Amino acid sequence: MDIVQQDLPEQHHTNALVLEFLLQAGNFVALMPPPNTTVSNDGERFLDFVMQLDKPVEVILDVGAHILELDNLGVAKAWLRKSSLHKEAAIYCNDNDQLCVVDRFGRSELLLTSSFVSRLDVCVVYLDEAHTRGIDLKLPPLCRAAVTLGPRVTNDRLKQACMRLRKLGKGQNVTFCVPDDIQSQIGERGQLVQEQPINVQDVLFWVITETFAEVRRNMSLWAVQNTNYSIQQMKWEKNARDGRHTLTKEAAEEFLEPEARDSSYRYGPKPDKKSPLAILESRKELRFREIAQKCKAFGMIEFQSRKLNEEQERELSPEVDVDAERVVQRALPATPADHKLHDDVVKFVDEGVVDLKSKAYGPVFETLRNTSAGEVFDVSQLKNQYLLATTDFAQTVKNPCKGSLADSFQRSVQWILTIRNRVGNNVEYMLIVSPFEAQELLPHVSVSQTATLHLYRPRYNVTYRDMSKLDFCTIPSRHTAPVVPEDLATQLNIFAGQLYFSSYQDYVGACKFLGLSCVPITNEMRKRGWKVASDGFIERDDQGKPGGQQSRVRSSPVNFLKVLLSVVRRNGEDISKTHLGGLLDHNLLGPADFEQ
Known part of the structure; x- marks a missing residue:
């Protein structure tokens, strides 16, 4: 309330200078497609989107905090990997807020001490949301930045980010990357008809409306802080004697504020039902009435929370100020079993012969008999002579253990051998093998006319592709994909732990x-x-x-x-x-x- 802004006439022309630059013809809007499950995370998906833009992009300004799964170094490496060979390095900010550069060999160093400090034209630049303000880079005179939008992006934040291009409007341009959810917001704010393209003017209009909304949200906080300051100022002046302030213990306690609302306040009778704004207006001091008038001018007619979003420092009890850490109890070290490639496994590959009496392999669920899961269920009920696992896959340690100890030494399913029936392409037998056996059998499998080696991974995440069709990384490559019976695929997935x-x-x-x-x-x-x-x-x-x-x-x-x-x-x-x-x-x- 005591601060008066000086709007100097000679600086009026700078009020909308950045907006004027952004409205120039060289700036564009790119609409991002809805999320899909073909890419593992949003960061990779966004980088693929940037690489497909019509206008090449050398700088990413993540104002909307769109990339969350990768850290800054991870984004820099991923972008450099996708970029053309003309780009030799990627610039990013490390955890200490220092500009760093990483080259194609994965070597990272401070930008100021690297050879790339004077060769920014061969670098791509990634600045996360926290560093789109205050970073100064002498970017090439002709370059383009991809600027992301997100919830609550205000006018000042967007302009500060775009001004990382010091020659914006004079050779340097931006492309606004608009996510799917922000597209609908822009359409609603700008009252765009369906299928009407979004342009730069629509983006700036949306950003300005977001700024208005942010100001309204912060008015409650401003009103509470201003009111508290005014009340404390009056208490401070009340303790002045002959121009000197003396503070007794009783007077100091008046400055304390309640840490939280007690039960009597929450559930007791409320004799005074006036709203906070009404109370401010009814006070005789001019300052409080001015606060209420300011709130009404910004369209805020009520605020309830006393603390709102205030950041306060408080002392926590020692038992509360301890971060709980998950402790994983691991099994004691064990001697690994010696690997062995059984002749019957080789015969399975070379001749397509399956000996169900062989000790080289057996039903897959039998390998779980000694685990804690096998202790509560008779695994022979799940026996299937067409889904097998080798002994080398099942035995990982020399001295087999039981119960929870055996749980820690179970090998995950990764390599599978299959034999198709002689009539069609239907898979008749599956044999799960260890990585050692897969490596040793590779020369045999490569020339086999009967067996095929497949790479497999259970679907632990909903975004993973289903690999139970065994059509990924097959050795040798066949003219036709295998047809996996549904019952075999189901049992394989359950055994492997697919979720x-x-x-x-x-x-x-x-x-x-x-x-x-x-x-x-x-x-x-x-x-x-x-x-x-x-x-x-x-x-x-x-x-x-x-x-x-x-x-x-x-x-x-x-x-x-x-x-x-x-x-x-x-x-x-x-x-x-x-x-x-x-x-x-x-x-x-x-x-x-x-x-x-």
């Missing part, structure tokens, strides 16, 4: 294999003899068979699978929010719960 289904059909197939109900049990079904346990296991169908007609499971596998997926495969991580977690919690899923 997400690709379709509703996959979900139904998993339920049928495990003997779990995938539909609600109606009264009509109960009358016909159906009985389903609380965990979803079919205790009896209409013909009296446990698990249903298409399952060999005789007892509930739910606890077994929870331990397998959460403890053995994911080191104790929570899986309740995944498809498999919902299945094991007996949450019935529908087609809408899966990707289309």
Whole structure:
């Protein structure tokens, strides 16, 4: 209230100078497509979008904080990797707010001490949101920056970021990258009709309206702080004697403010129901009435929270000021088992011969018998002679252990050998092998007419692609892709610890294999003899068979699978929010719960 802005006439022309530069013809708007699942994170997706722009971009100004998954160095390396070979390095700000440069060999150093300080024309530049203000770089006279937009981007923040281009409007230009959610906001604020293109004027209009909204949001904070200051100033002046201020203990306690609202304030009777603004207007001091008038001028008619967004420093209790750290209890070191390539495994590749009595391999779920999951379930119920695992894959340590100790030494599924039937392309046998066996068998597989080696990874994240079709990295390359039977793919995914289904059909197939109900049990079904346990296991169908007609499971596998997926495969991580977690919690899923 005591500060008066001096708007000097000789500086009037600078008020909208940056906006004038941004409205020039060389600046454009690029609309970003909606997010998709083909790219692992937003950072990679945005860099791919920038590389596809019609006008090449040498600078990224992330005003909207669009890239969150990667740190600054990670963004710089990823962008440099995607850039043309003409660009030799990438500039970024490190955690100490220092400008650094990283070259194509991954070597990072301070920009000021590097050879690139005078060769910015061979560098790309990435500035995150926190460093789009206050950084001064002598960029090439002809360059273009990609400027991201995001929620609550104000006029000052946008102009400060664009002014990193010191010659903006004189050879240097910008391209505004507008995310999908901001596009709809710009259309609503500018009252654009559908399919009407968004231009620079629309972007600036939206930014100015965001600035107005930000000012309104901050008026409550301004009013509270101004009121508190005025009250404390009056208390301070009250303690003045002969031009000197003396502060007694009682007077000092008057300056204390309540840390929080107590129960009597929250739930007790409120004799004075006037709003804070009404109370300010009713006070005789002119300063308080001016505060209320200022709030009304900005369209704020009420504020409730006393503290609002104030930042305060407080002393925390020692027991509260301790960050909890997750402690992972790991198994004691064990002696690794010696690798061995069995002759029957070589015969599987060279001749396509499967000896079900061989000690070189066996049913995959039998490898889990000694784990903590195998202790609560008879894994022989899941036995399948067409889905096998080698002994070298199963035995990772010399002295086999049991229970929770064995959980720590389970190998993840990565390499799979397949044999197709002689009539078509259907996969008849799957053999999971260890990385050692995959390496040793590579010369045999490369010339084999019967066996194929596949790279596999379970789908731990919803954004991962489903690799159970075994069409990724096949050795040798075949003219036709393999056809994996649904039951084999389902069992492979469950054994490997996959957490997400690709379709509703996959979900139904998993339920049928495990003997779990995938539909609600109606009264009509109960009358016909159906009985389903609380965990979803079919205790009896209409013909009296446990698990249903298409399952060999005789007892509930739910606890077994929870331990397998959460403890053995994911080191104790929570899986309740995944498809498999919902299945094991007996949450019935529908087609809408899966990707289309």
